[in-house]
């Protein structure tokens with residue numbers, strides 16, 4: 001139900017995982033699509049970032065591009081063991097004989113985000129999706145007939161719909177007048193990527209260490225991914241993250257947590273204050289522009305709801321636009337887009353609360369939070385559920401938003 005021809009490409013701003021998933025999901029619904037991406041084609045994307053790809057995301061990707069889910073699984077790692085320590089002592093450990101479950105696709109896989117993006121780019125090429133690199137979206141005007149987008153390199157594009165997947169600093173979000181509001185973690189987190197040791201690798205287990213004495217009593221998370229390790233250290237509020245990410249300091253920290261043989265194998269390091277932020281609306285007045293992924297929300301990474309929920313946003317936006325494009329009345333087309341935005345706003349609020357619960361468990365220094373953790377650590381030796389709770393809580397609840405129609409996030 002639009003003025004432009006049915007063959008006018010739908011526009012997607014941003015070729016991050018959300019934008020690329022949106023383009024694949026639109027193609028799977030028979031719609032032409034063009035991506036406008038600010039970066040050059042030969043860009044370097046930093047760090048491992050979203051290593052934990054949930055099973056529901058694998059299923060979504062497989063559905064929109066058969067082979068994409070299985071490609072990620074073949075390139076990823078399903079670690080069989082989860083283990084938790086409290087001040088140097090193990091309080092929980094469990095090894096699964098079939099850690100991925102028995103379905104066609106596993107419950108999760110672990111690989112660097114940059115690898116996931118490479119597979120998505122290949123899939124886009126197979127689907128003949130045009131990507132305009134060096135094309136930074138500058139202005140967006142939307143009305144009853146569709147959207148006009150201009151880019152800083154002088155292009156003008158017209159389209160019935162636009163998906164704004166242009167990340168945390170989204171120009172599309174600013175253009176539709178949505179505001180971005182929320183909180184930031186009080187302390188910083190250090191994140192280092194470390195190459196696997198070629199001759200003496202560690203066992204592939206995800207380890208959480210509360211108050212690790214080897215790093216001055218800070219919390220440490222070690223996550224294996226295909227080819228390496230992610231070391232995540234929770235700084236104290238009084239720590240100086242810049243000093244702690246210096247070459248010698250990070251080598252010491254990696255040596256103390258993963259083992260001395262890893263000290264010189266760091267490939268990337270950074271520090272973050274994690275944000276918990278939502279756009280106040282995910283859609284424009286004309287119901288022609290939908291925000292998706294980090295353009296719409298930022299979550300602390302515990303529970304891995306960032307990229308996973310961005311891909312769910314993308315798939316649902318494509319589904320709504322597909323339905324709107326087939327609608328024979330303007331009102332029905334508007335409703336499809338509006339309902340999608342309402343569902344994804346509710347999902348984002350749920351995901352934000354879940355990530356916030358994990359953050360509170362890790363950062364909360366109130367009497368209640370600390371007492372629960374100490375009691376569980378004391379009880380873990382003779383009551384397994386106490387140790388299992390300590391193992392689980394850093395990632396927040398496992399539940400999915402109550403109203404998702406595709407994916408789980």
Ligand SMILES: Cc1cc2nc3c(=O)[nH]c(=O)nc-3n(C[C@H](O)[C@H](O)[C@H](O)COP(=O)(O)OP(=O)(O)OC[C@H]3O[C@@H](n4cnc5c(N)ncnc54)[C@H](O)[C@@H]3O)c2cc1C
Pocket residue numbers: 013014015016017018019036037038039047048049050051052113135136137138165166167168169170171172191272292293294295301304305306307308309310
């Ligand atoms: C340290 C760290 C660890 C993380 N760990 C996890 C994890 O374990 N699991 C998880 O699910 N998530 C994790 N995340 C989050 C995950 O990396 C992000 O959620 C994900 O990259 C968001 O994807 P996106 O496509 O929405 O945004 P982005 O990846 O930011 O992509 C946005 C794209 O838009 C482009 N762009 C920007 N502005 C414009 C413009 N004006 N015009 C055109 N293009 C534009 C950018 O160049 C970029 O290519 C982590 C993040 C960090 C930083």
